[in-house]
Structure formats: structure tokens, C-alpha cells
Amino acid sequence: MADQAQVSDLIEKMTAERARLLAVLEALSEAEAERPPSPGEWNQKQQMSHLAEMETAYRAWVEKAVAEDGADVDGVRGERPAIPLEKANEHSVAEHVAELRRQRGRTMALIAGLGPEDFDRRARNQIFGELTVLQWLRSYYRHDRMHYDQVRGEEPTYKPRFQSGAEPDQRRGASA
Numbered sequence: 001m002a003d004q005a006q007v008s009d010l011i012e013k014m015t016a017e018r019a020r021l022l023a024v025l026e027a028l029s030e031a032e033a034e035r036p037p038s039p040g041e042w043n044q045k046q047q048m049s050h051l052a053e054m055e056t057a058y059r060a061w062v063e064k065a066v067a068e069d070g071a072d073v074d075g076v077r078g079e080r081p082a083i084p085l086e087k088a089n090e091h092s093v094a095e096h097v098a099e100l101r102r103q104r105g106r107t108m109a110l111i112a113g114l115g116p117e118d119f120d121r122r123a124r125n126q127i128f129g130e131l132t133v134l135q136w137l138r139s140y141y142r143h144d145r146m147h148y149d150q151v152r153g154e155e156p157t158y159k160p161r162f163q164s165g166a167e168p169d170q171r172r173g174a175s176a
Helices: 004-026 030-034 044-067 085-090 093-112 116-120 133-151
Strands: 122-125 129-132
Touching: 004 044, 004 093, 004 116, 004 133, 030 044, 030 093, 044 085, 044 093, 044 122, 044 133, 116 133, 122 133, 129 133
Parallel strands: none
Antiparallel strands: 122 129
């Protein structure tokens, strides 16, 4: 069972990593945010839409695990974020940042409502395998850390471990 120190550490890291990421995103001009780092890659606005979408997906997976220990979350999707990936370039950096803040607020409210035993509940999918709620929640700040590095043009210090060993291609609409 997760203890208060683990939950406090989780909340601290989620808050710190998101703040660090938002600071670098907020410093981007609109032109910088719309320029992909390399051909075929997402630009920064598309990355922000992806971050919001994954925030809702991870949250839906956590909610399903809490409701049904051992849940299969393949096909479980969270709410559609306010700025879908396909329309990322139609919105300002400020709008994207506001959506990221709104989604993180919803996630933090979910965490605040969890009991210690909830952090041990599990869910699984084909991409990541089986994880506890605590592990799913740790994925948030690690995902933020990875995108922080990418926005800064650096090789990510965190690389997710995928069940297949290879990262699934999520770049649909990269040219949008």
C-alpha cells in the first residue's frame, strides 16, 4: 500500500515537472511553436495537444483501475481535450498552456480523492503492460520530463518502456 511519503513525492514531482515544462513552453513564440524540430515530427503545439490527450488517457486508465482492479484499459479513452492534435496549430501557445493546466488540475483532484489502497490497484494495456495506479501516475511526470527535453531540442533523459520494445507511432496528423 502506498504510504504518505510516496504520495507526497508523486505530487511534488508531478507539480515540479509540469511547472518546468510549462515554463519552457510559455517562452515559445507562436512561430517557434509551429515549427517542427525535424521533418515529419510534431511541432511544439502538436506536442502540447498530445500531452493534454495523454493526460486524459492516463486519467481514464487510473479511474478504470480504481473502479475495477486488474482492468484491461485497451480502448479506454479519456475525454477529448479542448484542443485535438489535428487542430493544434489553430490555437495559441497560451490556449494550449491553459488546457494543460486545466487537465493537470483535474488529475490532481483525482489523486486527492484516492485512498492509500487505491494506489495498488492495477490496470493493463498492450502498450505498457500491467501497472499499479501509482505507476500510471508516475508516468505523468516522466512523460512531462521527456517532452521538456524534446522541446529544448535535447535527447530525452526518460524513455518509456513499451511492451513491444518499440514506441508506437502516434504521429498521426503530424502535418496538420
